[in-house]
Amino acid sequence: MITKLGVASVYVDDHDKALAFFIDKLHFELRTDVTMENGYRWLTVGPPASPEFQLALSVPGPPMHDDETAAMIRSLLAKGALSAGAWNTDDCRRTFAEYSARGVEFLQEPTERPYGVEAVFRDDFGNWYSLNELNDKAFDAQAMADAFEPGA
Numbered sequence: 001m002i003t004k005l006g007v008a009s010v011y012v013d014d015h016d017k018a019l020a021f022f023i024d025k026l027h028f029e030l031r032t033d034v035t036m037e038n039g040y041r042w043l044t045v046g047p048p049a050s051p052e053f054q055l056a057l058s059v060p061g062p063p064m065h066d067d068e069t070a071a072m073i074r075s076l077l078a079k080g081a082l083s084a085g086a087w088n089t090d091d092c093r094r095t096f097a098e099y100s101a102r103g104v105e106f107l108q109e110p111t112e113r114p115y116g117v118e119a120v121f122r123d124d125f126g127n128w129y130s131l132n133e134l135n136d137k138a139f140d141a142q143a144m145a146d147a148f149e150p151g152a
Contacts, residue, residue: 092133114147
C-alpha cells in the first residue's frame with residue numbers, strides 16, 4: 001500500500017538557477033545534489049516542514065529525453081503551460097507577503113475559496129503553483145461538491 005508521496009518532479013531549464021529560486025526565494029532546503037555516472041544531475045529540494053519530501057529539479061534532456069522531447073518540454077515551460085502542483089501554508093497572506101518581498105512573481109493574490117485561501121505564483125521557469133491555506137471544508141467531499149455546484 002502506498003503511504004505518501006516521497007518525490008515529485010518539476011522541469012526547469014537550469015539546475016543552479018532553480019536551486020537559487022527554491023533556496024533563496026522559497027527557503028526550501030537542499031535534499032540531494034549528485035551527478036550520476038551517466039551525467040544526469042539528481043537535484044532535490046524540499047520545504048523544511050516536510051523533511052521526507054523531495055522535489056526533483058529536472059532539466060529536460062538526456063538520458064531521460066531525446067532532443068525533440070526536451071525541446072517540447074522547454075517550449076511548454078516558456079509558455080507557462082505547466083503546473084507543478086500546490087503547496088500548503090498555515091497563513092497564505094503572510095506567505096504571499098514574504099514571497100513577494102523576495103521577488104516571487106504572483107499571478108493571483110490571496111483569494112477566498114470554498115476550501116480556504118489561495119494565491120498562485122510562478123517560478124523562474126514558467127511553472128505555476130497554487131499556494132493554499134486550507135480550511136475545515138478542504139477535505140470534505142460533500143462540502144466541496146456543494147460549493148462548486150452550478151448555481152451554488
